[in-house]
Amino acid sequence: MTVTCGIDWAEKHHDVALVDQTGKLVAKRRISDDAHGWRTLVELLAEHGDRPDAPIPVAIETNRGLLVSCLRATGRKVYAINPLAVARYRERHTVARSKSDHADAMTLANILRVDADHHRPLPQDSELVQAIAVLARAQQDAVWNRQQLANQLRSLLREYFPAALKAFHVKNIGLTSREARAVLQAAPTPTAAAQLTARRLHVLLRASGRQRNIETWADRLQAVFGEEHLRRLPLVEEALGRQAQALLLQLDAACRAADDLADATGEAFHQHPDAAIITSFPGLADLTGARLLAELGDDRTRFADARALKAYAGAAPITRASGKSLVVHHRKVKNQRLAAAGYVWAFASLRAPGPRAHYDRRRDDGDRHSSALRNTFNRMLGCLYHCLQERKEYDELAAFPPRGGSACPDSVEDHVA
Incomplete structure (x- = not known):
């Protein structure tokens, strides 16, 4: 590695610095964040030895954006260095706490010059898995946004309409359900809900998409809305109802977005060759499997081993x-999206005998629920790594052999807490 490149990223422009093997600055340039700036960067790299068979590696403080995407498309190694790590490297040369964009670009280039082996380049994922990552992360964000809005609506209804919470506090039916959104949009206050007739409730439930037990649901809702509850003053209640309707509009949009993105994510996920291996594991369906694939990628050289x-x-x-x-x-420092998907995966996998026995054994050893679940995720993740590397589907006996047998290679370390 004779020349390394550091780019200090900004919203409208980027500072570029190139250093040689001795740390001497050989070129610097400020480029714009557009096509002209990209051409300037390519020409600058070419002037200092950049070739298709030996591209100059680049260090930058982010892994997002059009500039990073174009750099990755050239096939070169791109290192996304955490800004906190860059600040620590900067203090190796000065304690005055001086800072400039050009100095940060030089620091990034020098990080690659002296410590490239201690940093991981961005993975060379396929175009399909990058598209899956976009859809899966967007769907995950929509789910989180949906739950946040549902929590806001629940807190608001507790202030003036507790009957609504009681009416939709049913297994698999909550405030995010289509039935709840349709009924509350039509009757956002206790007064309006008490005036709903059985026929009107039938129409609302059918319009929401419900097809079974409509008569039972209508009778139950009419009974709950007709019960005696504490009430607000009429004008205050009406104002709170208008606020609830505004929240319901946002919640309805979030629910529709989450459902649409889930369909698109599942459709893209099924096109990937790793989908069959991932969904062969207990607890992994299309959506959770797509989230895992989005964070793991399909670059088999990304992780040195299962421990990584x-x-x-x-x-x-x-x-x-x-x-x-x-x-x-x-x-605490981890891929939060992967950890969230892993928690759901580990919990859902407890229906299978192998993961359940492992979880119960950890609980018997004194682990709390979260610790035992995390250890189960640790075990399943090692098995997934092995299966992806070997192109094999999940085998219960190989992953969780009888006590005294040997587990699948690199699958887990039972002693890990």
């Missing part, structure tokens, strides 16, 4: 040792 993957997902513990002090606890 487990650390990236936050499933492996972290040890802090100093003198006689030794503390082992869960990781």
